[in-house]
Amino acid sequence: MILKILMITYTSKKCCDCLCSVLSYPELKPIQSINAHPSNCICIKFDPAGRYFATGSADALVSLWDVEELVCVRCFSRLDWPVRTLSFSHDGKMLASASEDHFIDIAEVETGEKLWEVQCDSPTFTVAWHPKRPLLAYACDDKEGKYDNNREAGTVKLFGLPNDS
Incomplete structure (x- = not known):
């Protein structure tokens, strides 16, 4: 189908x-x-090849679904807080998920294996992979105590630069 x-x-x-x-x-x-x-369910993303879509939920689970069969292929359960954001890498091989946990989980789509755990100082509400490279941009709720709380401010961070491990 x-x-x-x-x-x-x-x-x-x-x-x-x-x-x-x-x-x-x-x-x-x-x-x-x-x-x-x-x-x-809080968020949904389709992989670039159109084979899968992932859903993130308040139950702290990420589910990976086969688009043609509409069956759950696997679940990722490494987060403890509701999943706020998801992003597939440009080649569809990696899936980043984040929440109010102070880390971003990056998993291999085909196996579910954890590839990286990106440490953060505060909750992460947005992740996005570069459209052509294995480079992840993310934004955290890290304004408290570091900036003037009365002004709108934000910081975009990157993971995947040559010095990252």
């Missing part, structure tokens, strides 16, 4: 039951519904 384009929405029919609805685009007609997580 090959879907042209699909849109995924999340609804919670009852507490601790997050339903993933796959809709056709642009008609928005229901194609299939699947139980995705036992709590609210």
